[in-house]
Amino acid sequence: MIEEMLPTYQITSEMNRLPKKAWLLRILKPSWVWMIATALFYFVRPDFYSLKIPWWILSFLLFTLIMMSRLLSSYQTRYKLNKTCVQFKTGGFNTRFFLSKRKKISELQLTRHIVQQKLGLTSIVISNRAKPVMHTRVNHLPIEWCKAFDRWYMLKE
Known part of the structure; x- marks a missing residue:
């Protein structure tokens, strides 16, 4: 199009991918959003729709989402x-x-x-x-x- x-x-449809070193660098980069959100989850203990979800589950879900985004970003960058x-x-x-x-x-x-x-x-x-x-x-x-x-x-x- x-x-x-x-x-x-x-x-050109054939494009070069990032080297594996770049993938490693993106994964190992600290996530300040996750760290701050985890601290907030611990101290504030949000209540979503009257569900009693432990703070560490919310932190784990956010961490998983951030890592998936980084992996996809490394894979899709050309x-x-x-x-x-x-x-x-x-x-x-x-x-x-x-x-x-x-x-x-x-x-x-x-x-x-x-x-x-x-x-x-x-x-x-x-x-x-x-x-x-x-x-x-x-x-x-x-x-x-x-x-x-x-x-x-x-x-x-």
Whole structure:
């Protein structure tokens, strides 16, 4: 459907997946939402529709939901670089598709924290010309691909 709407864009259905190291990094990241919610469940003890549900069951359900979202996000995140376009597919329970030509990208930023450096990964932020400016962030991409993407972006005319 996107190809029919945007015939000048080259869209590839075969996209690269994140490496297994990225999956591990996403799973091991602490969830502040879960920790704060667990503390609230413990002290407030919510009563849903007069059901007496122990606080730890609510905490476990929230933890399971967060982990499922992270696993789906790692599984569904894809990336591809063509001659004229870059495309990303991201999301957990829903997916977002980002497609842009080189000339529409106004800024490219590569960032790495110490764990990403050890695992050979990096995060990328793309600023796209639009009103308002659109910023797209994709975490835990392989550094080799990001360097190739940076060289591709520098060929900008």
